[in-house]
Amino acid sequence: MNPVIVNDIHKHYGDVQALRGVSFEAGRGEIFGIIGPDGAGKTSLFRIMTTLILPDSGTCRVAGFDVVKEYKEIRKRVGYMPGRFSLYQDMSVEENLTFFAAVFGTTIEENYHLVADIYRQIEPFKTRRAGKLSGGMKQKLALCCALIHKPEVLFLDEPTTGVDPVSRKEFWEMLKRLKAEGITMVVSTPYMDEARLCDRIALIKDGRFLGIDKPNNITASFRTPLWAAKSQHMYHLLNDLRAYPDIDNCYVSGEYHHFTTRGEGFDTDALNRYLTSKGHAAEVKQIEATIEDCYMHLAKTASRESE
Amino acid sequence: MKEFLAFVRKEFYHILRDRRTMLILLGIPVVLIILFGFALSTEVRNVDMAILSAEPDNTVRQIAQRLDANEYFTVKEFLDSPSDIDRVMRSGEVDAVLVFEPGFSDKLFTPEGPQLQIVADASNATMAQSYMAYISAVVGQYFEEQMPEGQATGIVPNVVMLYNPQMKSSYNFVPGIMGLILMLICAMMTSIAIVREKETGTMEVLLVSPMKPIYIILSKMTPYFVLSCVNLVTILLLAIFVLRVPVHGSMAALISISLLYIFTSLALGLLISTVSDRQVIAMMVSALMLMVPTMLLSGMLFPIESLPPILKVLSNILPATWYISAARKLMIAGLPAVSALKETLVLAGMAVFLLTVSMKKFKNRLE
Incomplete structure (x- = not known):
């Protein structure tokens, strides 16, 4: 049986529907990514999986136990790193780790091999108060604390938000090593570029999964031609592109605007002439789809279907 | 554990x-x-007093001395006429006036006894109440000590402060x-x-x-x-x-x-x-x-x-x-x-x- 089985979970807060029927399974030693913007329902899903809140309907089993009835068993077997930094800021690095080891009935020595790679990086600062660490250091310490009892499943809610690019890269390398230990990981992130580092990903929007697959399969399934454009007036360019009849979906993506087109045989020369007449010195090129493009495309399709 | x-x-x-x-x-x-x-503290300290008596005889003087000797009271002046009461109270010179009726000492041994009045500034009611009680206690003690057994006139209540005699x-x-x-x-x-x-x-x-x-x-x-x-x-x-x-x-x-x-x-x-x-x-x-x-x-x-x-x-x-x-x-x-x-x-x-x-x-x- 898979360590994480989520089946048709619904959850609402007052009038707000946070999750509208979410299902997935994550296998042993798999890094399962949940990708989506803020407010898409990621944290609610994590809190249901970690037994912190109850779903309105649907079932969820973690490490073989039901999140509602057998929550105590789950709490012994999982590691959880919440979205915001949740360690004791007035305690030192070492004190935090010792405390969390004790809470789980273990010691640092017992599972040192699990956290060794990560802990070695923060060990030089072990007497420093956790509140005085840099963002990347904090996340590494939080990961150590979540790992110290050798959990079967690790839940990481936006572990790299607010962390510099170098630390983010290091963080993902650590997750890769934990995978070799057979630990199942469910990771959420708003960064689309991190999606490629997961074994499988689910794209989430407004409490619904838009698709679940390996990152490569998701980008490969993007069949519509995709274009990128930029000019000296990016804001006007966005409006002008959206006004152009053959352009279907146009959105901002980094320094370019990406867009898909309607029908076969898109005439780039005609577009260039149109943009020049609008006063743009535009650069237009065809590109390969990224996860972000797939997300935008699927989100657009989903909202059209619901209308 | x-x-x-x-x-x-x-x-x-x-x-x-x-x-x-x-x-x-x-x-x-x-x-x-x-x-x-x-x-x-709600203790009463530094209470300034005046004594009004038409004929300040020995009894009046002794009571005044008793009060003055008490750490809570200071007898500031002796008054002659009731009209002075208003003056000293209004000017704030004193907080209380002890009024002896005319012929106080003579009436001590009559069946109905003499009258003693305490005029107090009750703008602070709690304070006024407590120093009235103090004054009665001091005067009461005086009579208890001075009067021969059985002759006490009962003009003053006998107050006993249990557990906290100093009312701290x-x-x-x-x-x-x-x-x-x-x-x-x-x-x-x-x-x-x-x-x-x-x-x-x-x-x-x-x-x-x-x-x-x-x-x-x-x-x-x-x-x-x-x-x-x-x-x-x-x-x-x-x-x-x-x-x-x-x-x-x-x-x-x-x-x-x-x-x-x-x-x-x-x-x-x-x-x-x-x-x-x-x-x-x-x-x-x-x-x-x-x-x-x-x-x-x-x-x-x-x-x-x-x-x-x-x-x-x-x-x-x-x-x-x-x-x-x-x-x-x-x-x-x-x-x-x-x-x-x-x-x-x-x-x-x-x-x-x-x-x-x-x-x-x-x-x-x-x-």
Whole structure:
């Protein structure tokens, strides 16, 4: 049986529907990514999986136990790193780790091999108060604390938000090593570029999964031609592109605007002439789809279907 | 057990590293005791008096001397006519005038006795009442000593101040302050400590661990229990050696009921923490629902007997009411420990009730 089985979970807060029927399974030693913007329902899903809140309907089993009835068993077997930094800021690095080891009935020595790679990086600062660490250091310490009892499943809610690019890269390398230990990981992130580092990903929007697959399969399934454009007036360019009849979906993506087109045989020369007449010195090129493009495309399709 | 100890150690780190809060926690009792003991007293001191008598004979003079010799009174002047009373009272020269009727001394041995009037500035009613009582006491004592046995005329009531013959207000305040401080520290600090974990998000991590909620709760209570014991010792030492409040009853009984009261307050703090999810709310609830009623309704400042019926009911559900009453019996009145049995039972009942309710209400999840 898979360590994480989520089946048709619904959850609402007052009038707000946070999750509208979410299902997935994550296998042993798999890094399962949940990708989506803020407010898409990621944290609610994590809190249901970690037994912190109850779903309105649907079932969820973690490490073989039901999140509602057998929550105590789950709490012994999982590691959880919440979205915001949740360690004791007035305690030192070492004190935090010792405390969390004790809470789980273990010691640092017992599972040192699990956290060794990560802990070695923060060990030089072990007497420093956790509140005085840099963002990347904090996340590494939080990961150590979540790992110290050798959990079967690790839940990481936006572990790299607010962390510099170098630390983010290091963080993902650590997750890769934990995978070799057979630990199942469910990771959420708003960064689309991190999606490629997961074994499988689910794209989430407004409490619904838009698709679940390996990152490569998701980008490969993007069949519509995709274009990128930029000019000296990016804001006007966005409006002008959206006004152009053959352009279907146009959105901002980094320094370019990406867009898909309607029908076969898109005439780039005609577009260039149109943009020049609008006063743009535009650069237009065809590109390969990224996860972000797939997300935008699927989100657009989903909202059209619901209308 | 190891988990529990690690948790308690963690709580001590939090308290010891927050220097400012700790200073307040340990400083409050000292400041309050000294404030109430010396500065904020309802004792009457430096009362300026005038004596009005048509014929200031020996008796009048002796009474005036008695009053002047008393540390609370100063006899400023002798007046001749009743019209002077208004003048000296209005100008604020004196706070009270003792009026002897004409022929006072002669009437002493008549069946109806002479009349003695005390005119007092009642703009501060409490003050006026207490120095009127003092004056009567001083005059009463004079007659008791001067008049031959059986000839006392009964003009002055014979007032006996039991337990606190000097009417020292510190006798009254010390048990009250103990009730207030222990309640404040235990209830407010425990509730804030638990709510802080919710606010910073660490509660989320603690809940997703095998740690039993009862351990979380007990380990939160332990350090504040210790801290409150330190405060209890401070207050008792200050009361006994600085304010010279005697402990007439059994010290062991007093300490036992104080520990019970501390425990009840901790349980109350726990209950507050289960209903609030922000430190500010926990603080407001503790301040408004505990501190104010404790000060006003527990008998600390105002006697419970003079409260309207509805407030009397409220007063009865305050743990401080029972504790203060027990502490007064044991400290000031020096009654045997058995006399505080009712208070002990009530406090124990409250502790069990509060603890059960807050255990039930303690959330295993975030919502």
